[in-house]
Amino acid sequence: MENKALVVIDIQNDITKNYKKIVDGINKAIDWATAEDMHVVYIKHNNLSAGTRTFKPGTKGEELVPEMKIVSDNIFTKSKSNALTSEEFSGFINNNGIAEFYVAGADATGCVKSTVFNMTKSGYRVHVISDCVTSYDLKKLDEMYAYYASKGCEVKELDEYMGPENLLHRRS
Numbered sequence: 001m002e003n004k005a006l007v008v009i010d011i012q013n014d015i016t017k018n019y020k021k022i023v024d025g026i027n028k029a030i031d032w033a034t035a036e037d038m039h040v041v042y043i044k045h046n047n048l049s050a051g052t053r054t055f056k057p058g059t060k061g062e063e064l065v066p067e068m069k070i071v072s073d074n075i076f077t078k079s080k081s082n083a084l085t086s087e088e089f090s091g092f093i094n095n096n097g098i099a100e101f102y103v104a105g106a107d108a109t110g111c112v113k114s115t116v117f118n119m120t121k122s123g124y125r126v127h128v129i130s131d132c133v134t135s136y137d138l139k140k141l142d143e144m145y146a147y148y149a150s151k152g153c154e155v156k157e158l159d160e161y162m163g164p165e166n167l168l169h170r171r172s
Contacts, residue, residue, distance in 0.1 A: 003097045006033035009043045009083060009105030009112055011068050014054040014061035018134040019106055023067045025132045026104050029158050030069045039096060041074040043083045045111060081114035084122065100125040102161065103153075104132035108144040120152040131157045 006029055011019050033040050046062055047055035055062045057077075064070060076089035084090055092098075101124055105112050112133055119126045128148045135141055145155045 002037050002039075004033075004036070004100040004102070005039035005041050005093075005096075005098045006030065006102045006104065007041045007043060007083065007115070008068070009103065009115060010045045010107065011042075011065050011105055012044055012055065012061065013063050013065055014059075015065075015106045018136070018138060019065060020067075022104070022132050022134045023065065025129075025158055027067075027069045029102070029104055029129055029132050030071055032158070032162050033102065034071055038102070039074060039092075039098060040072045041076065041089070041092070042070065042072075043086070043089065043105070043111075043115075044075060044077045046077050046079050048079045078111075081111045082118045083111070083115040084118050098124075100127070102127045102129055104129045106134045106136075108133050108135035109137065109140050113144060113147065116148055116153050117151050126153040127161065128153050128155045129158050129161065130155050 008026055011023065011026060030040055042064060044062060044064065045055045046057045074092060076086045076092065078086040101119055103112060103116055103126060116126050116128060130145055149155050
């Protein structure tokens with residue numbers, strides 16, 4: 001395995017309905033990452049606050065969505081927006097010498113934003129797959145892409161990462 005990982009954040013049953021617009025792209029990214037011999041990692045959010053109803057541990061809402069391909073056992077749980085706060089995920093990164101991340105998931109203004117910010121701050125190379133990220137507020141996506149870039153992330157669509165042969169195929 002390379003020292004790269006595709007990280008899919010919070011594509012769970014309780015997430016915004018907008019995930020349905022990107023799940024096919026995420027599955028394509030998972031296939032690409034697998035073909036490129038990258039680690040594929042899934043991050044799940046657990047909401048531990050007493051007053052909330054979503055992402056509760058042990059509920060159907062906190063499960064990964066059934067439409068998404070699961071190709072590894074690298075499933076880590078976090079209870080804060082930054083995925084690096086998961087000790088198991090951070091340990092996995094260190095144990096596998098991962099230094100470069102491709103990020104997909106939800107929510108662009110929340111957990112994706114916090115995770116990519118903290119990854120770049122920690123010195124990792126971070127790529128945000130723009131057409132594999134969603135938000136509760138779709139109008140905020142362009143603003144978030146600009147934010148990610150301002151923090152040192154590369155922001156491109158999946159086909160651009162997959163290479164020129166795929167771009168030619170897409171245009172025909």
